[in-house]
Amino acid sequence: MTFSTPSLAAISGLYSRIPSGWTAGVDLYARARAGRRRPGRLDVMTSYGGRDLDVVQVLLQSLSETHAQDHIMFWLLELRVPAVDIQALSRFCDQLPNVTLNVIKVADREAFDQLRKLGGKPDSARFLWLAAHRHLPADLDRVIYLDALDIIVADDLMPMMHHPFMGKYLVACRELVHLPPVLIGPAQRAHQRWAPDALIRQVSRGIINSGSIVVNLAAMRRDDVDMAQYLKAAEWASGQGLGFGDQGLFSLTHGSHYVRAHDRYNHRFSSETDGRARAVRRPAVIHYAGRVPKPTRWHLTPELEQAISDHLDHRGESELVLGSVTRIRPADFAYFRRWWDTCARTPCHARIAPLATERTLRTLETLGVRTG
Incomplete structure (x- = not known):
């Protein structure tokens, strides 16, 4: 379905003022369950490619300070990062009292380079989290993924870590927070059956925002999700003239295969408007995204x-x-x-x-x- 600009603006204005009972309820339950919890282990991952790895220090510093009583296992999936930069980041983590750095060099980089070319994006590392279940330890069932460059952590992430998956691959916030959700399966099949070009174009930009998500590693292993699926979706999308990044490729491949998280776990303050009912008052993740x-x-x-x-x-x-x-x-x-x-x-x-x-x-x- 497509809307004229006035109709889209009207829907956005109305929808943005409707409180989200689902996300508020689940977050309240998760935070109440955590309560005055004992110190725990928090598994967090990011991905990076190329030089200037030192900027990841800001994310790590915020994680360490907001989880002073927890132990953070920080997983870095990297492509083409100079060894000297990794050594410097390791020394920085050694100075943090509660962070263990685990560096995973991704060797099969050709697939990620191909995704970069097909999607028209400037880097390959953004796609690495799509294969996290292939590279992280087999006994790790879930991991929080945070964007390396434009996120700081402002509050406890343990409730997010234990958010129910309800059978989905991700816990994530929607890309377009002011509009009703898109419910769709794999894009190629949907396009063949019913979905108009405008909707597929929206899907290619991402149904979810991937800056702050929880990845269901166990489910993706169970379903044997592999890079061939992503490459197939990428080649089809490129043939349709669509560009995409990591969140767009996930959406094109899997559709709406996520359960929605509260916006406080991915607070994109650039989308705040006066009077918005779901304005985030206590963000756990601050995301410098959007405009x-x-x-x-x-x-x-x-x-x-x-x-x-x-x-x-x-x-x-x-x-x-x-x-x-x-x-x-x-x-x-x-x-x-x-x-x-x-x-x-x-x-x-x-x-x-x-x-x-x-x-x-x-x-x-x-x-x-x-x-x-």
Whole structure:
């Protein structure tokens, strides 16, 4: 089904104000069950390819600080990361009292490179979590996957870790939080039977958001999910003229094979709107996704925050447009402060802060924001 722009806006406005009883109820149950829990083990995974691995320190620092009483088994699936970068990250983890780093070098990289080419994406490592059940220990039934570059952890993830799967492959939040869910099977079959092009195009962008998910390793092993399935779906999608990333490929291959998590476990603050009933008040995961710039590239001082606010007030605007997609609002400043406050407690701060500040100043100057 397709909608005209006014109808889509009307549905979005209405739906965004309807409280989500399912996710609120499940999260309340999970948090109550955790209660004043004993220290436990938290299995968390990320994937990375190429250089500048040190930025993962920010994610690790936030994990360590929010789970001070727990032991974190951190699984890094990597492609083409220089050995010296892995050694540096290992030394950093040795300084954290509750983190064990486990590095898994993925040797069969050709399939992931092919997915990158077919999907039209700049890197191959984003697809690694799709094969986590093939690379993580066989006695590990589930793992939390967090994006390496644009996430910090702000609260306890143990309730998320033990969220019921209800037979699905993932616990995940939806990609489009303001619209009703898409219920569909594998995209190629659905397209042959009933699904219009517009819906398949939406699926290719992802029914779920993969920045923060729980992967049902046991179920994917049980069903013998392999890379051939993903490559088949990728080749079909490419033949239809569709681009895709990891979340799009999962959706194209498996459809709506997930159970929905509360938005607090993947808080994309860029989608917040005033009056939204399901606004997240206590996020466990803060995700710098959507229309905001990546935190590694956007470093604001209090003076620059004030300069942007003054610029917007003078022009009567609510947000600063940075590019064709990215923009920032004064309401976003606190989230960026939090990321950089965490970063300041890591060695990578000395490298990335000057670069980000220079890039930010250059952008603001181009946009006519007075910074001096």
